[in-house]
Amino acid sequence: VQLVESGGGLVQAGGSRTLSCSASETIFGFNVMGWYRQAPGKQREEVEEVASIFSSGPRKYADFVAGRFTISRENAENTVYLQMNSLKSEDTAVYYCNLRWSGREYWGQGTQVTVSS
Numbered sequence: 001v002q003l004v005e006s007g008g009g010l011v012q013a014g015g016s017r018t019l020s021c022s023a024s025e026t027i028f029g030f031n032v033m034g035w036y037r038q039a040p041g042k043q044r045e046e047v048e049e050v051a052s053i054f055s056s057g058p059r060k061y062a063d064f065v066a067g068r069f070t071i072s073r074e075n076a077e078n079t080v081y082l083q084m085n086s087l088k089s090e091d092t093a094v095y096y097c098n099l100r101w102s103g104r105e106y107w108g109q110g111t112q113v114t115v116s117s
Helices: none
Strands: 003-006 009-012 017-023 031-038 045-051 069-074 079-084 093-101 104-107 111-116
Touching: 003 093, 017 031, 017 093, 017 111, 031 069, 031 079, 045 069, 045 079
Parallel strands: 009 111
Antiparallel strands: 003 017, 017 079, 031 045, 031 093, 069 079, 093 104, 093 111
């Protein structure tokens, strides 16, 4: 399975951005799709994830999301989204899509999000 992210770019602080991630094949059965991020000099950290039986929430998310980010998925399209609002400079990172399915884990190539202050 290949995961392809899109939607990264430069955004001003306080602005919004929506990331998308599409899987290259049909994902069936239970699975979890989510987003991680890695800032320069820091470890990769989980942002938010949602299981396949939910198109949106309830979901698992990091404390720093604090109501600013919302994950959702379109199962029919094998796509997961991350709506990011009220972006801060500390949100600058490479954002990676993640899929856990049938005992395996898959990663996208990452998309850069840069928040300018």
